[in-house]
Amino acid sequence: MNMIPTSERSIELVDLTIAFGSGTRRRQVVDSVSFTLAYGESYGLIGESGCGKSTILRALAGLNYDYHGHILFNNREQQPQRDKAFYRQVQMVFQDPYASLHPRKMVWASLREPLKLHGLDRHEARISEVLHAVGLSDAFRYRYPHQLSGGQRQRVAIARALILEPSVLLLDEPTSALDVSVQAEILNLLSNMRRQRGLTYLMVTHDLAVVTHLCSRVGIMHHGKLLEELSADNVRQGLTQENYTREFLAASEA
Amino acid sequence: MTNSLLQVKNLNIVFRSAHGEQHAVRDVSFQVGREKVAIVGESGSGKSQTCRALLKLTPKIGHVSADQMQFGDIDLLSCSEKQMRAIRGNRISMILQDPRFSLNPLMRIGDQVAEAWRLHRRVSKGEARLRALAMLESVHIRDVESVAQRYPHEISGGMGQRVMIAMMLIPEPDLIIADEPTSALDVTVRQQVLSILNEQLARRQTGLLFISHDLNLVSRFCDRVLVMYAGRIVEEIRADRLEQAQHPYTQALLASQPRLHQPVEMLRVPLREANWLHGPCYRDGVAL
Numbered sequence: 444m445n446m447i448p449t450s451e452r453s454i455e456l457v458d459l460t461i462a463f464g465s466g467t468r469r470r471q472v473v474d475s476v477s478f479t480l481a482y483g484e485s486y487g488l489i490g491e492s493g494c495g496k497s498t499i500l501r502a503l504a505g506l507n508y509d510y511h512g513h514i515l516f517n518n519r520e521q522q523p524q525r526d527k528a529f530y531r532q533v534q535m536v537f538q539d540p541y542a543s544l545h546p547r548k549m550v551w552a553s554l555r556e557p558l559k560l561h562g563l564d565r566h567e568a569r570i571s572e573v574l575h576a577v578g579l580s581d582a583f584r585y586r587y588p589h590q591l592s593g594g595q596r597q598r599v600a601i602a603r604a605l606i607l608e609p610s611v612l613l614l615d616e617p618t619s620a621l622d623v624s625v626q627a628e629i630l631n632l633l634s635n636m637r638r639q640r641g642l643t644y645l646m647v648t649h650d651l652a653v654v655t656h657l658c659s660r661v662g663i664m665h666h667g668k669l670l671e672e673l674s675a676d677n678v679r680q681g682l683t684q685e686n687y688t689r690e691f692l693a694a695s696e697a
Numbered sequence: 698m699t700n701s702l703l704q705v706k707n708l709n710i711v712f713r714s715a716h717g718e719q720h721a722v723r724d725v726s727f728q729v730g731r732e733k734v735a736i737v738g739e740s741g742s743g744k745s746q747t748c749r750a751l752l753k754l755t756p757k758i759g760h761v762s763a764d765q766m767q768f769g770d771i772d773l774l775s776c777s778e779k780q781m782r783a784i785r786g787n788r789i790s791m792i793l794q795d796p797r798f799s800l801n802p803l804m805r806i807g808d809q810v811a812e813a814w815r816l817h818r819r820v821s822k823g824e825a826r827l828r829a830l831a832m833l834e835s836v837h838i839r840d841v842e843s844v845a846q847r848y849p850h851e852i853s854g855g856m857g858q859r860v861m862i863a864m865m866l867i868p869e870p871d872l873i874i875a876d877e878p879t880s881a882l883d884v885t886v887r888q889q890v891l892s893i894l895n896e897q898l899a900r901r902q903t904g905l906l907f908i909s910h911d912l913n914l915v916s917r918f919c920d921r922v923l924v925m926y927a928g929r930i931v932e933e934i935r936a937d938r939l940e941q942a943q944h945p946y947t948q949a950l951l952a953s954q955p956r957l958h959q960p961v962e963m964l965r966v967p968l969r970e971a972n973w974l975h976g977p978c979y980r981d982g983v984a985l
Contacts, residue, residue, distance in 0.1 A: 491883040492854070593740070622739040622910055627953035627964035634963070649883055656955035656964070679958055694885045696957065 447481045452518055453611060453643045454480040454503070454533075459512040461498055472498050474667040475512065482610075485637060485644035487658035489651065489691075495667040496647045500613050503645070504535045516611075531561055534604035538616040540596035544588040550574075550599055551584040557607050569606060576639075577602045577632060594625035601632065605640075614646040618653060630657060651695040655679060663688045702872050702904045703729040703751070706765035710746050710928075712758055721746045721759070723928040729872065733898070733905040735915040735936065737950070738925035744908050747925075748874045751906075752789060753781050769871065787817040790865040792875040796857030800849040806860055807833070807845025813864045832863045836893050855886035859893060866897050872904040880911070891918055912939065912950055924950070926973055933980045943979040945970070 445455075461473040473495040480486050488496040502510045505525035514521045521529060537543040544553055554570045563569065571581055577598040588596055597617065604612055617633070618626040634657060637644060648654050654661055655675040663670045663685070670685045683689055710722040722743040727734070736744040750761050751773065766773040768789065776784065785791075793799040801809055810829035814820065820828075833841045836859040849857060858878060865873060878894070879887040895918070898905055909915050915922055916939040924932040924947045932944040942948055949967035970976075977984040 491885050623912065623950060624739055624953045624967045627955075627966050630955065631963050631966065651884070652955040652957045655957055656960065675960070679960070691885060694888045 445479055447479045449518060451481045452479050452515070453482045453484070454645065455513075455515040455518075456499070456503070457513040457515070459499065459502065459510060459514065461495070461502055461507065461510045472667050473502075473510075476664075476667075476669045477512075478662055478669060478672065480611075480643055480645060483637075483641050483643055484660065485646065485658040487646045487648060487654035487661045488664055489647075489649055489654050489661060490664035491649060491691075494664040496664050497615055500535070500615055500645065500647050504533065504613055505529065527561065531607050532609050533611045533613065534607060534609040535613040535615065536597075536600050536604050536617050539620050540593055540600050541588075541620070543600050544596055544603075546588055548587075549584065550586050550588075550591075553599065554603055554606055557603065561607060563607070573602045573606045576605065576636070592625075593621050594628055597621065597625075597629050598632065601629075601636070605636065608640075609642070611643045611645070614644060614648075616648050616650075617646070619648065619650065626653070633657060651678070651692065663691065701728045701730050702769060703906075704765055704767040705747075705751070706763060708747065708750060708761070708763040708766065710743070710750055710755060711760045711762075712756075713760060714758060721928055722750070725925075725928070725930050727923055727930065727933070729904050729906055731902045731904050732921065733907060733919040735907045735909060735919040735922045736925060737909055737912055737915055737922060739910060742925040743928040744925050745876055748791070748876060748906060748908060751874065752785055752791065753778075783817075786813065786865075786870070787868045788870050789872045789874065790868065790870040792858075792861050792865050792873060792878045794877040795881045796849070796854060796861050797881075799861060800857060802849050804848075805845065806847055806849065806852065810845075810860065810864045810867060814867045817868045828867065829863075832867045833860070836860075836863045836866075836897070837889075838863075853886075855882055855890060858882060858886075858890050862890070862894055862897065866901070866903075869901060870903065872906065873898070874906045874908070876908045877910070878907075879914070880909070887914075912954065915939075929974065929978065931973060931978050933978075935981065938982070941982060943982050943984070944973075944977075946973055 457477050458475040459473055460475050462469055462471045464470055476499060490496050501507045503514060508523040516529060551570055555566050558566050558569060570584065574581060574583060579595065579598055591599065618629050621629060636642060646654065646658055655678050659675055660672060661675060661678055662672045665687050670687060671683065673683060681692055706726045708722055708725040712719040712721055725747055738744045749755050755761050763774060807826060807829055810832060811825040814828050815825045830841050830845060833845060838844050838856065838859060844852065879890055882890060907919055916936050919936045922934055922936050922939055923930050926946045932942055932947045934942055946967065949965065952965040953967055955964060
């Protein structure tokens with residue numbers, strides 16, 4: 444049962460199943476998960492560590508070829524090994540800004556790399572534009588990651604994802620390594636970017652307050668299964684069908 | 698607070714380097730009794746350095762000075778390294794953020810916990826082992842015999858943190874310093890670890906100094922909150938009154954976190970003002 448009309452589907456997962464290992468050591472990590480993201484929607488996946496939420500994100504980003512089921516983007520089925528056009532449209536922001544930027548590359552070099560790979564023009568102009576969009580001045584071009592604070596690094600990571608002008612951003616706990624005040628800055632930046640550019644977000648997190656702030660729909664995962672999907676309002680009011688969700692909400696609020 | 702455990706007056710920590718002086722902690726004064734006191738602040742606000750200084754674990758380039766650092770009847774300022782070794786772990790112990798880094802990866806869980814006891818007491822191996830197993834059981838680890846045989850990489854983060862708590866509590870210290878003990882854990886596990894910590898503290902009347910940047914958690918778990926900004930304590934307040942905080946920085950921190958039940962379009966980002974470095978501090982809502 445899919446409530447979103449075909450013409451509005453940006454990303455669709457159908458019966459996605461992922462297992463690691465083989466024989467007796469085989470472990471089912473994701474168990475026939477299906478959900479759909481409409482254009483311009485923000486969708487959050489929450490659950491405790493080991494529930495498979497990040498694995499889904501990695502499979503979607505094409506970092507894990509070994510899955511069963513179907514991943515559709517703009518209503519076209521994707522091959523496990525993605526093509527360049529897909530990466531132009533779907534970009535990822537990782538959890539730890541201390542690990543996701545190349546330590547020996549200055550900001551401009553990190554930002555120019557995707558432009559070169561995709562054969563885009565106007566490198567200098569695009570780098571300036573995207574740095575301004577994420578609230579950094581041109582002076583930051585010539586800094587190394589170790590010369591930036593955690594919040595500035597995450598801004599650069601977001602700039603690197605946005606420079607290809609994608610339509611979908613995959614966010615893997617983008618603020619969990621940051622302080623509350625810096626978290627507020629990054630969350631504001633993400634919601635501004637979404638409004639200005641009509642982006643679709645898929646966010647993975649275990650922080651309930653963050654997910655309901657940024658996302659309008661939330662999927663709750665447990666042991667590799669998608670238990671249920673709730674609107675952010677229903678999460679706030681605790682309107683849930685599943686016992687596990689109730690426990691999870693209680694643990695987050697207590 | 699009656700029967701104060703720890704008294705710190707005008708603690709200053711300065712890091713001297715080729716680039717000049719960095720004043721990490723400025724004139725910090727506080728007391729801890731047999732209660733749960735939280736220190737909150739952003740990274741770099743000096744909260745961890747304050748606690749390291751209590752155990753004299755400040756890096757060599759840091760210069761510590763204070764008018765008073767009294768722990769029970771011991772004057773920490775004049776303690777030698779040898780005396781400090783008898784205090785660390787035994788009277789004051791420390792729980793660190795991530796059990797993956799703070800447990801010895803090459804030692805079995807049971808041996809590590811037993812070692813913590815043997816370091817401070819003259820007991821036989823067998824006796825220490827029994828004691829360690831009992832302690833692991835008291836932090837709600839099921840099947841202790843098999844867990845004690847495992848290595849740190851074979852247990853989950855939540856269990857690792859419970860092992861840390863067991864290890865830190867086994868010498869029955871008077872004060873525990875917990876440096877972000879739950880920020881590497883999931884929400885569901887976090888709750889469990891905190892309630893175990895709470896139970897153990899209440900049983901032994903141990904004091905707790907809890908470092909965190911999660912205001913929400915602190916306001917529910919602790920009795921008193923110290924808010925640090927740029928090395929100063931700018932506000933000291935009862936945890937249940939945190940919402941009525943007076944200092945603009947505390948208010949800004951509270952406003953910058955997303956709330957489940959009060960959805961907002963945009964979060965407020967703290968604007969830092971230069972005069973916070975010298976302006977008034979607040980204690981229980983009253984300017985000092």
